[in-house]
Amino acid sequence: MIRFGLCCIFIEEPIKFRTITAKTLSTLPRQQQLERISDICLKNAENLVESLHSVARMGIGAFRILSSFFPRYTHPEAGYVLEDLPDAKSILKILKHVNRLRGGKNIRLSFHPDQFVVLNSPNEEVVRKSIAEIEYHAALATLVGAEVINIHAGGGYGDKAASLKRFERGYALLSAAAQQRLTLENDDVLYTPSDLLPLCRDLRIPLVYDVHHHRCNPDSLSVEEATAKAMETWTLRKQEPYSHVSSPKQGWTGRDPKPHADYINPADIPDFWRDIGPFTLDVEAKHKEKAVVKLMDEWPIR
């Protein structure tokens, strides 16, 4: 049994999350900055409520919240905390409503902090900023009841073993709220499931198994083996596993299989996934909810 998930945004549904750049904010006095940000955060909170209604209506069971939900939250100049915002009370109220809705509709929420979050960087400043960004996600996750903050292990810096050791150091600096939600995902160029599984076992971190990344960046494990080992990291924590799927834009014969296609080719989903579970499968496709709905139609669960 598979629960399908949508990532961040919609292509056809009339829901547009808003944002603002640090550059634009920098032209405004602080009070006006906070007003602009507050307005955007309030609208994004309302958008999230609408998102839950929409995905529930379409039979989608998970939703990834975009990282710029509170735009520029940790920016060195434009950054802020919720209490700074004129609409803080309304925003909080809506986010608590989101949490109740999520529970009532049984929708899993997650985050995927962007590529600038590198917990294993040799540069201390990068680690410090990465931790701030993860803690921002954790605060938001606590408010809305999101289970997962999923990241990649980071750079290799010519020595993957040493770099994974540095990951442990960064991980140790996170709050309990962040550690509780942090998950690791195999990436498409560097860290394979085999690389990450020992670390996941040692730190009790669930492994989000991205089958597309595994095909782009394989190791000695078969898809079957990697699936089974990844699932174990979740059941150990008594959580439903998460996996990711996407299809290559130019097909597997094209030059670079890494870019994502508009839709999922059902053939890219391992057949045996029908018989395991339950687990959540985030669909990473450019056509967003249309791709998820199409996949659910073309790849019916038993």
Next chain:
DNA sequence: GCATGTCAAGTTGTG
């Protein structure tokens, strides 16, 4: 209006 360039941030592989 609509087209186009820009947007905080890291790391890697490619042309």
Next chain:
DNA sequence: CACAACTTGACATGC
């Protein structure tokens, strides 16, 4: 060595 790719497009500006 510049640039795309990564989960990603929306905002800002200038015509």
